[in-house]
Amino acid sequence: MSLSRRALFGGLGAVAPPNVALITARGREALVDELGPMAVEASVITPPQDGEIRISSNENPYGPTGPALAALGGGFMVAGRYPTNVQPSMRDLRELIAQKFNTEPGNVVLGAGSSELLQNAPHAFTNSEKHLVTASPSYNQPARVARYLGAEVKAIPVDSAGRLDLDGMADAARGAGMIFVCNPNNPTSTVHSNGDIRAFVARVRSVSADAVVHFDEAYHEYVTDHAYESAAELAINTPGVFISRTFSKCYGMAGIRIGYGVGHPDTMRTLSRYSLTFNTNTPGVGAAYAALNTTGFVPREQKRNVEAKKVTADFFRNAGFQVMDSQTNFIFVNIRRPAAEFRSACAEQNVRVGRDFRPMEQTHARISIGTMEEMQRAIPVFGSVLGIPTNVGGRR
Amino acid sequence: MTTKNSMKVSRRTFVKTTGIGVSAAAIMAYDGPRSIARAWSMSLPQEERPMLLHNNENPLGPGRKVVEAMNEALSNGRGGRYPGSGGLPEALARAGGIPQDNLMIGNGSTQLLRTCTQVFTSPTRPLVTGAPSYEECAQYANNIGHPVEEVLLDDHMMLDLNAMADASQGAGMVFLNNPNNPTGTLWGADAVGSFIERVRSESPETMIVVDEAYHDYVTEPSHSTQIPRALSDTHVIVARTFSKAHGMAGMRIGWVVAHPDAISKMREWHLGLTLNIPSLLGAATSILDRERIEEEVARNTAARAYTIDWFEQHGMDATDSQCNFIFARTGMNAQEFRSGCAARNIRVGRNFPPYQEAWARISISTIEDMRTATRVFGEVLGVQAKAEAA
Ligand SMILES: Cc1ncc(COP(=O)(O)O)c(C=O)c1O
Ligand SMILES: Cc1ncc(COP(=O)(O)O)c(C=O)c1O
Numbered sequence: 053m054s055l056s057r058r059a060l061f062g063g064l065g066a067v068a069p070p071n072v073a074l075i076t077a078r079g080r081e082a083l084v085d086e087l088g089p090m091a092v093e094a095s096v097i098t099p100p101q102d103g104e105i106r107i108s109s110n111e112n113p114y115g116p117t118g119p120a121l122a123a124l125g126g127g128f129m130v131a132g133r134y135p136t137n138v139q140p141s142m143r144d145l146r147e148l149i150a151q152k153f154n155t156e157p158g159n160v161v162l163g164a165g166s167s168e169l170l171q172n173a174p175h176a177f178t179n180s181e182k183h184l185v186t187a188s189p190s191y192n193q194p195a196r197v198a199r200y201l202g203a204e205v206k207a208i209p210v211d212s213a214g215r216l217d218l219d220g221m222a223d224a225a226r227g228a229g230m231i232f233v234c235n236p237n238n239p240t241s242t243v244h245s246n247g248d249i250r251a252f253v254a255r256v257r258s259v260s261a262d263a264v265v266h267f268d269e270a271y272h273e274y275v276t277d278h279a280y281e282s283a284a285e286l287a288i289n290t291p292g293v294f295i296s297r298t299f300s301k302c303y304g305m306a307g308i309r310i311g312y313g314v315g316h317p318d319t320m321r322t323l324s325r326y327s328l329t330f331n332t333n334t335p336g337v338g339a340a341y342a343a344l345n346t347t348g349f350v351p352r353e354q355k356r357n358v359e360a361k362k363v364t365a366d367f368f369r370n371a372g373f374q375v376m377d378s379q380t381n382f383i384f385v386n387i388r389r390p391a392a393e394f395r396s397a398c399a400e401q402n403v404r405v406g407r408d409f410r411p412m413e414q415t416h417a418r419i420s421i422g423t424m425e426e427m428q429r430a431i432p433v434f435g436s437v438l439g440i441p442t443n444v445g446g447r448r
Numbered sequence: 449m450t451t452k453n454s455m456k457v458s459r460r461t462f463v464k465t466t467g468i469g470v471s472a473a474a475i476m477a478y479d480g481p482r483s484i485a486r487a488w489s490m491s492l493p494q495e496e497r498p499m500l501l502h503n504n505e506n507p508l509g510p511g512r513k514v515v516e517a518m519n520e521a522l523s524n525g526r527g528g529r530y531p532g533s534g535g536l537p538e539a540l541a542r543a544g545g546i547p548q549d550n551l552m553i554g555n556g557s558t559q560l561l562r563t564c565t566q567v568f569t570s571p572t573r574p575l576v577t578g579a580p581s582y583e584e585c586a587q588y589a590n591n592i593g594h595p596v597e598e599v600l601l602d603d604h605m606m607l608d609l610n611a612m613a614d615a616s617q618g619a620g621m622v623f624l625n626n627p628n629n630p631t632g633t634l635w636g637a638d639a640v641g642s643f644i645e646r647v648r649s650e651s652p653e654t655m656i657v658v659d660e661a662y663h664d665y666v667t668e669p670s671h672s673t674q675i676p677r678a679l680s681d682t683h684v685i686v687a688r689t690f691s692k693a694h695g696m697a698g699m700r701i702g703w704v705v706a707h708p709d710a711i712s713k714m715r716e717w718h719l720g721l722t723l724n725i726p727s728l729l730g731a732a733t734s735i736l737d738r739e740r741i742e743e744e745v746a747r748n749t750a751a752r753a754y755t756i757d758w759f760e761q762h763g764m765d766a767t768d769s770q771c772n773f774i775f776a777r778t779g780m781n782a783q784e785f786r787s788g789c790a791a792r793n794i795r796v797g798r799n800f801p802p803y804q805e806a807w808a809r810i811s812i813s814t815i816e817d818m819r820t821a822t823r824v825f826g827e828v829l830g831v832q833a834k835a836e837a838a
Contacts, residue, residue, distance in 0.1 A: 115528030129515060134691075
C-alpha cells in the first residue's frame with residue numbers, strides 16, 4: 053500500500069459526493085479548516101424508522117451532525133490507539149474547550165459522558181461527614197453516589213413551578229461537601245438566571261468556605277431564556293465551583309459518551325484524580341472536536357427543538373394541562389394522574405415517554421421532544437390516553 | 449483474506465442511507481489493515497509522526513468487520529441514543545459460553561479494575577499487587593485512601609506467587625496480572641491454580657482478580673484462562689479487554705467474568721453509562737471474528753520473535769514475553785534510552801522501577817516497523833549487529 057493511501061484516513065476516495073445545500077447550511081468552511089481532507093458532507097441521519105417514537109431519554113433524535121459522523125468514521129480506523137495517541141487527542145479537545153471558554157486546558161476535565169463527572173464529583177467532595185445538597189426532584193445520580201459512599205443527602209424540594217429553591221439549598225449548604233445544582237433542572241425543565249446563580253454562590257460561601265458547587269448544565273445549549281447565562285465564568289474564577297456539560301443532548305451524541313467539566317484549576321485537579329485513565333474514546337474525541345467546530349449548529353438545533361416543543365406544549369396547555377416553563381429538550385406536564393399509567397398506555401401505542409420522577413410521579417410526566425413529525429404523531433396518542441379530542445396530527 | 453486485498457474493499461461505505469430524502473452518509477470506508485504505528489495527526493506529515501511503541505496497542509487497529517459494525521452502529525441516528533447492551537452479552541455467550549449474570553462490561557478493563565478495587569478493598573482491607581505489575585488498581589487504591597501492599601517480583605522477574613499469597617492474608621483483593629505487564633511473562637495454569645487455591649483456603653474473604661488483558665497473544669502452551677473458575681468461584685474474577693489483540697484500545701471497552709454475587713456487589717457502585725454504542729457493536733463482532741484474531745496473533749508472534757532475536761543477537765537479553773510488548777535488558781537507563789529513541793521519533797515505554805536502570809519495555813508493531821525500530825535501537829544503544837558485522 054502506498055504511503056499516500058496510508059496517510060490520515062486512507063479511505064478518502066470513498067467519501068460520497070457532497071450535498072451542496074446541506075454544506076451551505078452547516079458551514080463547510082469551519083469543517084474544512086478544522087478537519088482538512090477529512091471534511092466531508094454534512095449529512096442528516098433519520099431517527100429510528102421502526103415505528104417506535106422514543107421520547108423518554110432527552111436525546112436529540114437526529115444523532116450526531118455530519119462533521120461529527122465523519123470524524124467517527126475516520127476515528128474507527130485508528131481506534132487501535134488510545135485517545136492520547138491520535139489527533140485530535142484528549143489534550144487537543146481540552147484545549148479547544150478551553151479556547152471556547154477563554155481559559156486554559158487546566159480548567160477543563162473530560163468525562164465518559166458528563167455522567168462520569170457526576171459520579172466522580174460526590175466521590176471527590178462528599179463523605180460520611182460532609183453531606184450532599186441536591187434538589188427534589190432533580191437528576192438523581194449524585195445523590196445515588198453520595199448515599200453509596202455513606203454521605204448524607206439533603207434534597208430540597210422544588211417550588212410549585214418546578215424551580216429550584218436556591219435559598220433553601222444555600223441554607224442546607226452549611227457543613228456540606230458539595231451542592232448539586234442542575235440548571236436547567238431535569239426533570240422540571242426550569243432554569244435560573246445568572247443573577248440568581250451568582251447570588252446563590254455568594255450565599256453558599258457565606259455559610260461554607262469550602263463546599264463545592266457543581267452546576268450541571270447538560271441542557272445549556274437548549275436554553276432560550278435571555279436571563280440565563282452559563283455559570284462557566286464564575287466557575288473558572290471561583291475555587292470550588294465547576295460546571296459540567298455534555299455532547300449527549302443538543303450535540304446528538306448520547307451514544308458516543310463524551311462530556312466535560314470546566315472550573316477553577318484546583319477544583320479540576322481534585323476532580324480529575326477520579327477520572328478514568330482513558331475515559332473518552334478516540335473516535336468520540338474527534339467527533340466532539342468536530343462538533344464544537346461546526347458553526348451554526350447549536351442555534352439551528354435549538355430552533356428545531358423550540359418549534360417541536362411549542363406544538364407539544366401548546367397541545368397540553370390548550371387542553372387545560374399545566375406545563376412547566378421548559379428551557380430544555382423535554383417538558384414536564386401535570387397530567388393529573390400517575391405517570392406509570394400514562395406511560396404504559398402510551399407505550400401500547402408505540403410512544404415511549406419518561407420514567408417516574410419521585411415525588412411527583414403521581415401527577416407529572418416527562419416527555420422528551422423528538423422531531424416535529426414524531427411529536428405530531430405522538431400528540432394524538434397523548435390525546436387518546438388523556439381523553440382529549442385531537443386533530444392536531446392532521447393540522448400541522 | 450482481509451489483509452491482502454484491502455484496496456478492493458476501500459470503495460465501500462458502510463453506513464446505510466435508508467432515510468427518505470436524506471443525503472448519503474459521509475463515512476470513511478475501511479481501507480484494509482495497515483500500520484497506524486505512526487500517530488494519526490492532522491498537522492504532521494506521515495514521515496514526521498512518531499512511531500508509537502509505548503502503550504502496547506495493536507498497530508493495525510480493529511478489523512474490517514469491526515469497523516463495519518461500528519459504522520453500522522451510527523445508522524439511523526443511533527449515535528444520538530443512549531446505548532443498550534449492543535448485543536455484546538449475547539456475543540460473549542456465543543463465543544465463550546458466558547452467562548449474562550456472570551458478566552460485566554466496562555469503559556476498558558480500566559473501569560472494571562477500578563470498580564473491583566473500590567468495592568473489594570477498604571481502609572482496613574488492603575490491595576495486594578506485584579511490583580512492577582499493571583498499576584491501575586494500586587494507583588486507584590492510593591487515590592481513594594485504601595492501603596496497597598506491593599510484592600516485588602522474584603529473582604527470575606516473575607510475580608512472586610508465594611509471597612503474594614502470604615501478603616493476601618486478610619486482604620480485600622489480590623491483583624494477579626497474567627501475563628504480567630511490564631515483564632510479559634506468565635505463570636502456567638498449574639501455578640495459578642495452586643495460588644488461587646492457597647489464597648481461597650487461607651484467606652477466604654479475599655477477592656482474586658486475574659487480569660488477562662494479553663491472553664489472546666499468549667503462545668506458551670502451559671497457559672490457560674481462569675474464566676471457567678471465575679464462573680463458579682465466588683471470589684475469583686477475570687478481567688479481559690478489547691484494547692489489545694482486538695485492536696480497540698481507542699474504543700474503551702473491556703469485560704469481567706465473575707460469580708453473580710460479586711457482579712451484583714460491583715453493580716451497586718459501577719457506572720454503567722460509560723459505554724459508547726460503536727464499541728459495543730464492534731466488540732460483539734470482534735469476539736466472534738476468530739480468524740482476524742488468529743491473523744493478529746500470528747503477526748505479533750513473528751514480530752515479537754524478530755525483535756527479541758535482534759536483542760539477543762546484539763548481546764542483550766529479554767524476558768520470554770507472551771504479550772504484544774517485550775521487556776529487554778538494554779543495559780541503558782530507561783529514561784536515557786527513551787530520550788534517545790524519542791529524538792529519533794520513536795516512543796518506547798516508561799520507567800518500571802526497580803528495573804529502570806537497565807530495562808526497557810517496547811511495544812511490538814508490524815515487522816516492517818520493528819525493522820526500522822531495531823535500527824534506531826542500534827544507534828541509540830551504540831551496538832552493531834554481529835550478523836551485520838559478519
Ligand atoms: C441533568 C443531566 N445531567 C447529566 C446527564 C448525563 O448525561 P451524559 O452522561 O450523557 O452526559 C443527563 C442525562 O440525561 C442529565 O439529564
Ligand atoms: C495488564 C493490563 N490490564 C489492563 C489494561 C487496561 O486496558 P484497557 O482499559 O484499555 O482495557 C492494560 C493496558 O495497558 C494492561 O496492560
